[in-house]
Amino acid sequence: MKIPVLKIDQFQKSKPLKDLYINSFSNHIARNKDLISKPHSHNFYLCVLFTEGTGTHEIDFNSYTINPGKVFFLKPGQTHFWKFDTKPEGYIFFHSQEFYEMKFLDHTLHSFPFFYSYQNPPLLEVPQEKRNELQLKFQEAYAEYQQDHLLKELKITNLINSIYIELTRAYTADINIEKLVSPSYSIILENLENAINTHFYKEKLPKFYANQLHITTKHLNRVVKQTLNKTTSQLISERILLESKRLIVHSNNNLANVANTLEFSDYAYFSKFFKAKTGETPIHFRKKYFH
Structure with missing residues (x-):
């Protein structure tokens, strides 16, 4: 489902x-x-x-x-x-x-x-x-x-x-307008989010997204750091993690199929990734959600 x-x-x-x-x-x-x-x-x-x-x-x-x-x-x-x-x-x-x-x-x-x-x-x-x-x-x-x-x-x-x-x-009432990020950085961040949404199943490295945006990986990391205080790798991982949770909870797929859908090499690697990010295994997350 x-x-x-x-x-x-x-x-x-x-x-x-x-x-x-x-x-x-x-x-x-x-x-x-x-x-x-x-x-x-x-x-x-x-x-x-x-x-x-x-x-x-x-x-x-x-x-x-x-x-x-x-x-x-x-x-x-x-x-x-x-x-x-x-x-x-x-x-x-x-x-x-x-x-x-x-x-x-x-x-x-x-x-x-x-x-x-x-x-x-x-x-x-x-x-x-x-x-x-x-x-x-x-x-x-x-x-x-x-x-x-x-x-x-x-x-x-x-x-x-x-x-x-x-x-x-x-x-934005509590935001200092002078400290808002530059329009060019905003456009890069928006394009990055769109690119991650489109390609995150297959592409999990910052270099791919920098190439998509026609900028260097170093510049991409600088933009993400200054706008969000995160790394490009973090944004990619967060998107993979969100989709992992959606698939674990809202689909009837077994967890091996979830790992396969997200293009992890095997379930063990997917489970290790998920636990490192959330502190619990995919199985435990699914059980807890429906408890």
């Missing part, structure tokens, strides 16, 4: 805007509970604001607390599921990359820090004084989505853009 990848049209009502979905969170849960009750991934960008409720949100094996004022962001391919202790409420919207970027040709989704790098946290606690203002923007987008007024799509796109701008300002 593979992790289900959910598409926007599975969630849509009648006469939807193409590549866009907006709902109140309680309606979303009620209408789609069979789709979203198990770990799954998406082929779209997602943003949710919680105004009520508590629980946990697991994103790629990291657990985050849900409470009023929390906003979560998901990029295509990330695996997640919700677990609620008290009834949630809020607003959720998701859209394809094309829906946004066809309207803002000079501004991509990766300009926003929460979508820019997997190294950036996928959540934000909105300051108390900003919550009402932000909630009103989500409410207005939801109300517009339900109506059929003139220039509906343009208004919703502008509201989503406004939401993203406000969330970016809150997300």
Whole structure:
């Protein structure tokens, strides 16, 4: 069994805007509970604001607390599921990359820090004084989505853009703008993450990725060190480890097949790698996860 990848049209009502979905969170849960009750991934960008409720949100094996004022962001391919202790409420919207970027040709989704790098946290606690203002923007987008007024799509796109701008300002409020990494380093890091996502099954050495980006390995390591305080090898290992966890937990493959899928020479080598990174064997990790 593979992790289900959910598409926007599975969630849509009648006469939807193409590549866009907006709902109140309680309606979303009620209408789609069979789709979203198990770990799954998406082929779209997602943003949710919680105004009520508590629980946990697991994103790629990291657990985050849900409470009023929390906003979560998901990029295509990330695996997640919700677990609620008290009834949630809020607003959720998701859209394809094309829906946004066809309207803002000079501004991509990766300009926003929460979508820019997997190294950036996928959540934000909105300051108390900003919550009402932000909630009103989500409410207005939801109300517009339900109506059929003139220039509906343009208004919703502008509201989503406004939401993203406000969330970016809150997300970066504690960052000294002068210390942000240079745009050229940001582009290299983005291209590196994309290259690792594409090739990590086969290619596990920094030299390959430096060649893909047409820079030296030394320069690539310098960029990763200055932007993330990590090494290129660490980024590659983290991606392999994440995929290992996804396959161990969300597929019915035996562990030897998981090792084979990830192109390790044998299971013993894979198990040694996994234990060195997590402190436990793949078998123990699978048992613990379902305990």
